Amino acid sequence: MGVQIHREIARKGIESDVFVGTGLVDFYSKLGKIGLAREVFDKIPELDVVAWNAMIAGFSQSLEPFEALGFFLKMQLAGIEPNSVSLLNLFPAISQLSSILLCRSIHGFIIRRKFSSRVSNGLIDMYSKCGDVDFARRVFDRMCGRDDGSWGTMMAGFVHNSCFVEALELFDGLKRENLKLNQVSAVSALSAAGEIRDFEKGKEIHDYSVRAGIDSDILVATPLMTMYAKCGELEKAKQTFEGIPRKDIVAWSAIIAAFVQTGHPKEALSLFRDMQRGNLKPNRVTIMGVLPACGELSALNLGKSIHCYVIKADIGSDVSTGTALVAMYAKCRLFTVAHILFNRLQQKDVVTWNALINGYAQIGDGIRAMEMFHQFQFAGHHPDSGTIVGVLPACVIMDALDQGTCIHGKIIKFGFEADLHVKNALIDMYAKCGDLTTAEYLFNETEFTKDEISWNIIIAGYMQNGRAKEAIAAFHQMRSESVWPNLVTIVSILPAAAYLAALREGMALHAYVIHTGFGSNVLIGNSLIDMYAKCGRLDYSEQFFDQMKNKDTVSWNVMLSGYAIHGLGNSAVALFLRMQESCIQVDSVSFVSVLSACRHGGLIEEGRKVFDSMNSKHQIEPKLEHYACMVDLLGRAGELDEAWNFIQKMPMAPDAGVWGALLGACRMHSNVWIGEIALNHLVRLEPQNAAHHVVLSNIYAQSGRWGDVGKMRRNMNSLGLKKMPGCSWVEIKNKVHAFRVGDQTHPQFENMRKLWDDLLEKMETMGYVPDTSCVLHNVEEEEKESFLFSHSERLAITFALLNTEPGIPINIVKNLRVCLDCHTTIKLISQITVRKIIVRDASRFHHFEKGTCSCRDYW
Numbered sequence: 001m002g003v004q005i006h007r008e009i010a011r012k013g014i015e016s017d018v019f020v021g022t023g024l025v026d027f028y029s030k031l032g033k034i035g036l037a038r039e040v041f042d043k044i045p046e047l048d049v050v051a052w053n054a055m056i057a058g059f060s061q062s063l064e065p066f067e068a069l070g071f072f073l074k075m076q077l078a079g080i081e082p083n084s085v086s087l088l089n090l091f092p093a094i095s096q097l098s099s100i101l102l103c104r105s106i107h108g109f110i111i112r113r114k115f116s117s118r119v120s121n122g123l124i125d126m127y128s129k130c131g132d133v134d135f136a137r138r139v140f141d142r143m144c145g146r147d148d149g150s151w152g153t154m155m156a157g158f159v160h161n162s163c164f165v166e167a168l169e170l171f172d173g174l175k176r177e178n179l180k181l182n183q184v185s186a187v188s189a190l191s192a193a194g195e196i197r198d199f200e201k202g203k204e205i206h207d208y209s210v211r212a213g214i215d216s217d218i219l220v221a222t223p224l225m226t227m228y229a230k231c232g233e234l235e236k237a238k239q240t241f242e243g244i245p246r247k248d249i250v251a252w253s254a255i256i257a258a259f260v261q262t263g264h265p266k267e268a269l270s271l272f273r274d275m276q277r278g279n280l281k282p283n284r285v286t287i288m289g290v291l292p293a294c295g296e297l298s299a300l301n302l303g304k305s306i307h308c309y310v311i312k313a314d315i316g317s318d319v320s321t322g323t324a325l326v327a328m329y330a331k332c333r334l335f336t337v338a339h340i341l342f343n344r345l346q347q348k349d350v351v352t353w354n355a356l357i358n359g360y361a362q363i364g365d366g367i368r369a370m371e372m373f374h375q376f377q378f379a380g381h382h383p384d385s386g387t388i389v390g391v392l393p394a395c396v397i398m399d400a401l402d403q404g405t406c407i408h409g410k411i412i413k414f415g416f417e418a419d420l421h422v423k424n425a426l427i428d429m430y431a432k433c434g435d436l437t438t439a440e441y442l443f444n445e446t447e448f449t450k451d452e453i454s455w456n457i458i459i460a461g462y463m464q465n466g467r468a469k470e471a472i473a474a475f476h477q478m479r480s481e482s483v484w485p486n487l488v489t490i491v492s493i494l495p496a497a498a499y500l501a502a503l504r505e506g507m508a509l510h511a512y513v514i515h516t517g518f519g520s521n522v523l524i525g526n527s528l529i530d531m532y533a534k535c536g537r538l539d540y541s542e543q544f545f546d547q548m549k550n551k552d553t554v555s556w557n558v559m560l561s562g563y564a565i566h567g568l569g570n571s572a573v574a575l576f577l578r579m580q581e582s583c584i585q586v587d588s589v590s591f592v593s594v595l596s597a598c599r600h601g602g603l604i605e606e607g608r609k610v611f612d613s614m615n616s617k618h619q620i621e622p623k624l625e626h627y628a629c630m631v632d633l634l635g636r637a638g639e640l641d642e643a644w645n646f647i648q649k650m651p652m653a654p655d656a657g658v659w660g661a662l663l664g665a666c667r668m669h670s671n672v673w674i675g676e677i678a679l680n681h682l683v684r685l686e687p688q689n690a691a692h693h694v695v696l697s698n699i700y701a702q703s704g705r706w707g708d709v710g711k712m713r714r715n716m717n718s719l720g721l722k723k724m725p726g727c728s729w730v731e732i733k734n735k736v737h738a739f740r741v742g743d744q745t746h747p748q749f750e751n752m753r754k755l756w757d758d759l760l761e762k763m764e765t766m767g768y769v770p771d772t773s774c775v776l777h778n779v780e781e782e783e784k785e786s787f788l789f790s791h792s793e794r795l796a797i798t799f800a801l802l803n804t805e806p807g808i809p810i811n812i813v814k815n816l817r818v819c820l821d822c823h824t825t826i827k828l829i830s831q832i833t834v835r836k837i838i839v840r841d842a843s844r845f846h847h848f849e850k851g852t853c854s855c856r857d858y859w
Contacts, residue, residue: 029058057089068093095129128157152184164192181212194227229258257289265293295331330359358390366397401433431461468496494527498534533562560593569601595629628657635665690721728792739795752798771821809836
């Protein structure tokens, strides 16, 4: 229609009229036809300031900032003095160039001519978009006659530069001045509150918007809805969205993106379908919002449909849409298609490369992720923070600390040290690659402002490196620094309480879970069941399991595992049957748990039936861990020949777990011949594991073959193998006390020794004779008996007896298996002291009471 009007204008010969010609320049510029606009402009013989302004605006809008700047200079050379509109049209071009030098030159031009506050508002916007928000604030502070537009522009500048706290402080100032809240101020303030998840401030801004009468404005309602979504208030976000009378594509795109960004991709896809049912066509922004949801849910068919729409609507030619498609296919593990799209893109930015690097890292293919990173560098690109956050997990996957250290060097080189996401990823890499010292150093740097993710990473790092005590200390420090633990924190810290058998700590965490409303979360519920079971309170595990409304397969498996470590084979088998009757899908882990329970309980026939049902009834192929359970089950029961034959018939090569189970059975039944065969295989599979040599040494010692014991010890020394020292710990008055084998440094050691001597005297009157075969030293019997007292669990028990009230149960945790003589003495101690003593060793729980053990001497 515009072209037809232009033809009529040309026919009438008025195209060169300055007013008509300027209208045509403006028309073509706004349609992006800057070449046609220039042709009309050149035909106007007498140009005025309005015509020049239209052309400057056209170049700015058409992303040709140098042309806009050139016309601004030509205008003055032609004797036309720029007005405020000239400058306002030029500001976007300078913002695109992001040149602070140009900003200051134009600023000087404005000061000399004393333009209105409207131009000052444009200056604030220009400085902000060029990244100098501090200078923008100086312009704002020096303005005379600031209006609501000035406040809104400055707040928008702060948000553009991620200065969210400063934007909210400006909002407070606006309220103190009793100024009107306009749409720009409201949008900026709501965006800032959403970004820092400040729900209370968001509600305050909402209330002020209501009083200003702009809350129903779609421009305000859209960021209001987004703010509620980012603060986790999904119902409020939905209510706000539903309250918008005429929802446009911007509102739909915003709520879809907000739900994706806050981890609710299913809801985002549901909204996308609702939008389509309303006959609204998605635009580029909608597509960019919904594609990540398809990737998160691996909704490949929907992703392909959206890709078809992108091609038909011709909106996929830009780098942003192309990158979103590459990322979607990568997350759906369709890397062939992702690479085809990647290679077809004429322009690739750093985000496009990040999509593939992150995609490979997320599926655990560290080698390909690192290859893409090297190609990225070879192509001459510099990484951004997203690249670093993507490539560091690849170093973790490959356990490549050296490569991670090189990436650390690049972080310093490119100045990413202050980036929170990069710092968190770096700490995580060092912790997971075993360099906890460097992880701690980075975490404790004084200038590092930690968020809840930082704390979660260091807590998880401590747990991955077997330092549960430090993990709990970090959790308490996190709370003392007013950082609120989230769901991930609780899931990370509960295993620390379980590892230490710190029941009081675990119960305190449970109380916190109830207080914060996390109790209904299945993941946390499963962790609580596991924690109580490992703290010796299986009754609490059962209660919590029975009360859980939403159980998944993991919930049942954790409960099965609890029965297994407590040696309650019959209870485990019964629960396993109940699980199937409840139509819960059993999996490979379910069978490992129930078979473990059978081996601890000596339920040979039940174990055989369960194992046979794996393939015949449930179509689950047994794995190496299932075969190891069966070998252990048969071996413990003394069926060593059957266990040996079972190994010979395995469809795959036995691993260390299978041979280790056989070796353990040989130790129980003093079978040297099969034990030596098992050790030969274990030495080949795990040459650095000293524990296997120690087990065979035990077998030799039980058989009185001290020459072979000595030979074994010399062999271990020549290979540089050292036995892991025994360690036991006990929690008393909220403090964990640890004891190593042979430890005589404890301040109460003499009192502990006296108590042991008293107990030993009473045990000997009851017929106790030390089993010195547990000591791998060919020395005098009296000296062997002395060695026995130095076992860590005896030190822990005597310490607990000295420091707890009579009748209080004692909970001990040991890192190794309890030896036969310690097992005998603890039974006698429980009878002498009338105490219940619970010992969790590396194999299972032992509940000692009245001279007997729950394992019935079968462990």
